[in-house]
Amino acid sequence: MATLTTEMAAAPREAQSARFAALRRREQWRYLFLLAPALVFLTAFYGYPVASMLMRAFYDPSWGGQNFAPLVEASSTVEVLGLSLPMNVYLRVFWITLQIALVTTVCTLLLGYPVAYALSSISPGRANLLMMLVLIPFWTSILVRSYAWMVLLGQEGIINEALTAAGAIENPIRLLNTRFAVYLGMVHILLPFMILPLYAVMRGIDRNLMRAAGNLGAPPAAVFRRIFLPLSLPGIAAGCLLVFILSLGFYITPQLLGGQRDVMVSMLIQQQVDLLKWGFGSALALVLLVLALVIYLVFTRLLGVERVFGSARA
Amino acid sequence: MTATANREMRGDPDGLGALGARVVFDRIEKRYGAVVAVNDVSLDIAPGEFVTLLGPSGSGKTTTLMMLAGFEIPTAGEIYVDDDPIAAVPPYRRNIGMVFQNYALFPHMTVGENIAFPLQMRRMSRAEIASKTGEVLELVGLPGYEGRYPRQLSGGQQQRVAVARALVFNPRVLLMDEPLGALDKQLRERLQLEIKALHEQLGVTIIYVTHDQEEALIMSDRIAVMNEGLIEQFGQPTDLYDEPATRFVADFIGESNFIDGTLTQHDGATACVDVSGLGELHAPARPGYAAGTVVALTVRPEKIVAAENGSAPGMNAVAGVVEDVVFVGEMRRYVVRMPGGQRLVLKAQNRIGVQNFERGDPIRVCWNVADGRIV
Numbered sequence: 001m002a003t004l005t006t007e008m009a010a011a012p013r014e015a016q017s018a019r020f021a022a023l024r025r026r027e028q029w030r031y032l033f034l035l036a037p038a039l040v041f042l043t044a045f046y047g048y049p050v051a052s053m054l055m056r057a058f059y060d061p062s063w064g065g066q067n068f069a070p071l072v073e074a075s076s077t078v079e080v081l082g083l084s085l086p087m088n089v090y091l092r093v094f095w096i097t098l099q100i101a102l103v104t105t106v107c108t109l110l111l112g113y114p115v116a117y118a119l120s121s122i123s124p125g126r127a128n129l130l131m132m133l134v135l136i137p138f139w140t141s142i143l144v145r146s147y148a149w150m151v152l153l154g155q156e157g158i159i160n161e162a163l164t165a166a167g168a169i170e171n172p173i174r175l176l177n178t179r180f181a182v183y184l185g186m187v188h189i190l191l192p193f194m195i196l197p198l199y200a201v202m203r204g205i206d207r208n209l210m211r212a213a214g215n216l217g218a219p220p221a222a223v224f225r226r227i228f229l230p231l232s233l234p235g236i237a238a239g240c241l242l243v244f245i246l247s248l249g250f251y252i253t254p255q256l257l258g259g260q261r262d263v264m265v266s267m268l269i270q271q272q273v274d275l276l277k278w279g280f281g282s283a284l285a286l287v288l289l290v291l292a293l294v295i296y297l298v299f300t301r302l303l304g305v306e307r308v309f310g311s312a313r314a
Numbered sequence: 315m316t317a318t319a320n321r322e323m324r325g326d327p328d329g330l331g332a333l334g335a336r337v338v339f340d341r342i343e344k345r346y347g348a349v350v351a352v353n354d355v356s357l358d359i360a361p362g363e364f365v366t367l368l369g370p371s372g373s374g375k376t377t378t379l380m381m382l383a384g385f386e387i388p389t390a391g392e393i394y395v396d397d398d399p400i401a402a403v404p405p406y407r408r409n410i411g412m413v414f415q416n417y418a419l420f421p422h423m424t425v426g427e428n429i430a431f432p433l434q435m436r437r438m439s440r441a442e443i444a445s446k447t448g449e450v451l452e453l454v455g456l457p458g459y460e461g462r463y464p465r466q467l468s469g470g471q472q473q474r475v476a477v478a479r480a481l482v483f484n485p486r487v488l489l490m491d492e493p494l495g496a497l498d499k500q501l502r503e504r505l506q507l508e509i510k511a512l513h514e515q516l517g518v519t520i521i522y523v524t525h526d527q528e529e530a531l532i533m534s535d536r537i538a539v540m541n542e543g544l545i546e547q548f549g550q551p552t553d554l555y556d557e558p559a560t561r562f563v564a565d566f567i568g569e570s571n572f573i574d575g576t577l578t579q580h581d582g583a584t585a586c587v588d589v590s591g592l593g594e595l596h597a598p599a600r601p602g603y604a605a606g607t608v609v610a611l612t613v614r615p616e617k618i619v620a621a622e623n624g625s626a627p628g629m630n631a632v633a634g635v636v637e638d639v640v641f642v643g644e645m646r647r648y649v650v651r652m653p654g655g656q657r658l659v660l661k662a663q664n665r666i667g668v669q670n671f672e673r674g675d676p677i678r679v680c681w682n683v684a685d686g687r688i689v
């Protein structure tokens with residue numbers, strides 16, 4: 001004890017804090033080390049190819065901006081808030097893409113919110129069991145599930161057959177290759193991505209808060225509007241962001257279920273690649289990527305990143 | 315203090331919900347499947363009374379409060395507030411204030427918004443809300459804290475905000491579920507006195523829950539001791555301490571000795587308890603006990619004294635051996651082993667003239683028969 005005290009007194013404080021700083025640095029290096037394998041893998045096999053592919057927008061066929069020219073060339077104009085903006089077939093595809101993503105997001109939210117609420121209100125054990133049901137679709141590929149919708153919705157599909165047999169309709173109605181079918185398929189596929197973040201946030205909401213609100217005189221509707229809804233906002237934000245950005249890049253489902261007019265950006269890119277117009281395809285991909293990033297940034301800036309990915313307890 | 319003076323002090327001379335309500339639990343029972351959380355509880359709480367539900371964790375205190383607040387529905391029985399049955403009234407129309415165990419402040423609202431919430435639900439005007447919020451924050455000693463968020467407050471401050479929010483709409487009954495459980499000892503003691511002062515100032519009926527017997531003794535007009543869903547005893551603090559109804563109450567409130575024996579004679583004013591290896595001890599008789607029953611004679615450690623010649627009439631005297639001594643500052647705590655093997659704890663004040671004993675010393679202890687009790 002005595003020797004320890006003298007030793008400590010003799011050791012200059014600066015040397016001590018330098019030693020602690022070194023320890024802290026070593027700790028940080030250790031975390032970096034854990035990241036390294038994944039980082040190397042992603043850089044080599046994902047980052048580099050994507051970057052080089054996107055660069056083609058600028059140097060294929062030659063260095064310059066001509067790959068972006070078709071996007072700004074106006075074949076017609078639209079009036080937005082008194083401004084006349086250029087419009088052409090490519091911009092229309094972007095517009096359709098945004099539209100589909102938005103409707104899909106809103107529908108998954110409307111369908112997913114009550115499910116997440118119910119799951120978060122029952123005991124965790126039972127909720128885990130039911131969550132398995134929510135996640136079962138993940139075990140089947142998107143391709144298979146899109147084909148399944150085709151079987152259901154086709155001219156000779158199960159729904160039309162059943163309706164005809166029941167005498168409800170005379171001729172089969174057109175269900176497949178419509179915008180409706182696209183929404184149906186996409187909502188079905190993306191619903192779990194909405195439910196999961198909603199559920200996680202709602203689980204964290206202290207149910208005593210709702211009792212307290214009731215005790216203070218709030219009828220159930222007011223408890224929901226003033227307490228539960230605001231506290232579940234981070235989940236809504238995270239779920240919407242996830243579904244919206246995933247929707248922007250959807251390809252297989254709209255391709256198989258959509259009509260001729262339901263062209264999304266990813267399908268347009270695919271067409272360009274088929275035509276070996278790599279430069280224009282890259283330009284489209286780049287614009288889509290920037291669009292997604294801008295939406296992400298605006299969204300998180302608007303709500304605050306902590307609100308989107310933080311806990312409900314704030 | 316008169317009721318009118320009370321109301322005038324609060325600036326509420328017409329007494330709209332200003333004073334406490336009478337609360338009656340009539341044979342309330344609550345089951346969860348096979349678990350009986352609350353078992354046949356009956357309580358009659360006077361207007362303006364401060365009643366504490368005291369009991370160990372899991373004894374049904376929270377469930378009892380929740381039934382009064384309306385969040386749990388009794389499986390049997392009825393609760394009356396001012397003679398009106400409230401079973402059919404939803405929680406948001408009961409007008410009963412509640413301070414939750416973890417305060418349950420709304421994290422996304424400021425202190426001002428939290429306190430305004432019950433007033434907004436009652437459709438008060440903006441100006442009225444602002445003035446009432448300011449007033450009640452003044453009352454709990456947090457003036458000017460409207461703009462803070464709950465997370466920016468200390469535990470004690472959050473507790474005060476919770477009290478302010480529960481009081482701002484002038485409820486006639488205030489429920490508090492272990493409101494000081496999360497605070498350190500010093501703060502707890504200060505807030506105990508503050509809550510007590512608030513109670514006296516406002517005249518609201520308070521039903522308070524705690525597992526801390528000292529807190530219950532300090533604050534309450536009456537205490538209901540709960541154990542496994544049952545009320546063991548309902549009475550004033552001094553009654554519970556001096557005349558515990560059951561062994562559980564004697565054990566839970568303060569420290570007690572229990573000497574196991576058999577009731578040999580039980581008539582008139584005195585009961586005789588035969589303790590094996592020790593002989594007969596005496597205690598005041600209690601109605602409802604018959605000779606031949608196995609009982610315990612309970613006596614508080616501070617009622618026992620060491621005495622050379624303590625066989626005066628009206629005293630129990632026992633010779634034993636000091637088995638352990640603990641020095642506790644103002645007193646010494648002795649564990650005495652009595653003939654027959656049972657042990658007795660006594661507390662001797664550290665005073666001039668009081669003889670000190672060491673471990674192994676023979677000792678003679680005695681206590682007044684009137685201080686003993688059969689349970």
Ligand SMILES: Nc1ncnc2c1ncn2[C@@H]1O[C@H](COP(=O)(O)OP(=O)(O)O)[C@@H](O)[C@H]1O
Nearest residue numbers: 346349351369370371372373374375376377378
């Ligand atoms: N929702 C519930 N479901 C099942 N059992 C419950 C529920 N709430 C309380 N209990 C049981 O009821 C008993 C009393 O609980 P509680 O009133 O919380 O006790 P206390 O507040 O005195 O600690 C406990 O045994 C508890 O396990």
Ligand SMILES: [Mg+2]
Nearest residue numbers: 375376377491
């Ligand atoms: Mg409790």
